[in-house]
Amino acid sequence: MIKAPKERWTFMLICLALLLVMTACGGNGGGNPPGNTPGDTGPGNGEGPNVEAVGEEEIAPEEGAKLVVWEAKEQLEYMQQLAQAFEAEYGIPVTVEELAGGQQGGRLATDGPSKLAADVLTLPHDQIGQAVKAGLLLPNDLFEEETRASMVEAALEASSYEGVLYGYPKSVETYGLFYNKDLMPEAPKTWDDVIEFAKTYNDPKTNKYAVMWEFVGYYTYPFIGSFGGYIFGDNNTNPEDIGLNKEGAIEGFTFLRSLRDILPMKAGDVTYDVKTQLFQEGKLALNIDGPWSVAAFKDKVNFGVAPLPATPDGQPSLSFSGVKAYYVNSYSRYPIAARMFAHFASSKENQLKNYEMTGAIPAHIEAGEAPELQNDPIMSGFFQQFQQSVPMPSVAEINSVWDPLKAAFISVWDDPNLDVKQTLDQTVRTIQADIDAK
Known part of the structure; x- marks a missing residue:
């Protein structure tokens, strides 16, 4: 079982203010995604997110939130354990559906607008431009500061499009x-x-x-x-x-x-x-x-x-x-809970668990510097080289x-x-x- 970190979900005061404004305006559960015009139903369930601020530091998921996550066969066991840990920590049920990595982007394009796609999925970095242009992904906004502070620069660059961070880096390869x-x-x-x-x-x-x-x-x-x-x-x-x-x-x-x-x-x-x-x-x-x-x-x-x-x-x-990252479907009915899961999944502890179970090389700086990886004479070499790498166009x-x-x-x-x-x-x-x- 993956040990769930007990950290509080924090975010900047400006993000809190933005969320409160959205709630007050009766938004669509995450705002209009790129490509949506004002008045479109867009993503979300039409009822607005159930956001509760505690001490200006905590963020709560939508009431009754439940998530679906897509994962490839080779990482299915790892993701199932991660989903159990997330539910134990936050009380949010997570269903893991098997879907090959190469098929997730295409399925999001066809099933996202009809709200049949997963809330969280994994994409290689060379697919996010098309997904963003189609309005299929929510930015990594609530946890952007923490993500930028904890991930290697090449992974952040690869998980961004036109200067906006969308991904929660998961693993890297070079x-x-x-x-x-x-x-x-x-x-x-x-x-x-x-x-x-x-x-x-x-x-x-x-x-x-x-x-x-x-x-x-x-x-x-x-x-x-x-x-x-x-x-x-x-x-x-x-x-x-x-x-x-x-x-x-x-x-x-x-x-x-x-x-x-x-x-x-x-x-x-x-x-x-x-x-x-x-x-x-x-x-x-x-x-x-x-x-x-x-x-x-x-x-x-x-x-x-x-x-x-x-x-x-x-x-x-x-x-x-190449960089793989978690992304949040812009048509998710529970965009706050989905963001929380993507952030949780990309933590140091969970990237190390992914490495332990599947050999995936972490994108998290501290995970890459952890003794278990640094003492691995093989994977540590790849991680060191990744820090001197350029994401493929x-x-x-x-x-x-x-x-x-x-x-x-x-x-x-x-x-x-x-x-x-x-x-x-x-x-x-x-x-x-x-x-x-x-």
């Missing part, structure tokens, strides 16, 4: 540096360390290599972002500003090419299967990959996971990351980027005579043409 402890007792700190190791270890004739990663946009992004480059402007939200042929990206691609000596292979030959097999066989010392590959190496390799090597000027290498135009970007990585790596700037100029033209055609 990739890191798997290292074979029998070949390298300590993980390399910089790319210079990797270069020096490769000079004495590499032996292509026997398939021995220092390091490998896949030459696709996701895994090779560190050679863009770590050098001040970017894909889209305004933190990857402005597709009208494509940055792949600007100074930072050019510098990163140029450095990438300089590593050709430590990985003497064609870029297209470095596949997931190839590097996984070599790492399992003890022939690959360093493997850039994510937590989804841990099971492939357990009981086969004596390995650890560390942050990616720093750049030559000592800057942390920035990886791409969530705008639709990113789909026009992946193939041309992969082609640019491969071309620059395989052809030492290719002009980097001209190659990236052409890459941007290709991306722009595809965006314009859609």
Whole structure:
């Protein structure tokens, strides 16, 4: 059983005033969601929230509140225990319904307006823009201050849209540096360390290599972002500003090419299967990959996971990351209770329980720094790298980027005579043409 924290639900006086005004006006249980016009029935039950302030510090759920939460199969047992703990603490019944993570956003769009959707659900960060535009999500307003103070910055950024925080971060994922402890007792700190190791270890004739990663946009992004480059402007939200042929990206691609000596292979030959097999066989010392590959190496390799090597000027290498967060359905009949549940579920204690039961990496700062995670030589490495990560772009135009970007990585790596700037100029033209055609 998850131990429910005994904290009081606090929020700023300004939020209290706002709620009192809403109650006095006979609102719709949470205000008009984005896209609703004054006079629309909108979300809520039409009776207004039953809000009671105690000492200007407490918030009470609606009278008779009961909630439905959607959860994926792999986290169903955890969520059922969490729901029981929430009901024991607040007296609010919670029904957990199984629904695959990839289906929750679509079901919210179809079932939300008809009030058949769950009150609380989980979404990956690249789906919230569409949901917000459709008026399907309530902002994380009552607990915004606490959320911002307790979660890692990348998770907050990923759970926001146009500067408004909507999510209650749940878990994070990114990739890191798997290292074979029998070949390298300590993980390399910089790319210079990797270069020096490769000079004495590499032996292509026997398939021995220092390091490998896949030459696709996701895994090779560190050679863009770590050098001040970017894909889209305004933190990857402005597709009208494509940055792949600007100074930072050019510098990163140029450095990438300089590593050709430590990985003497064609870029297209470095596949997931190839590097996984070599790492399992003890022939690959360093493997850039994510937590989804841990099971492939357990009981086969004596390995650890560390942050990616720093750049030559000592800057942390920035990886791409994904964030999952709880969100509140704007059509919930019990929007206050739903907010309380989402906040409760994202607490330090419950993120640690999620990690314990499912291996989900916490987004909560203190949870990530807890001894049980820090003493885990695998997950602590991913959490450290996540703090030096950039959420993958969530705008639709990113789909026009992946193939041309992969082609640019491969071309620059395989052809030492290719002009980097001209190659990236052409890459941007290709991306722009595809965006314009859609």
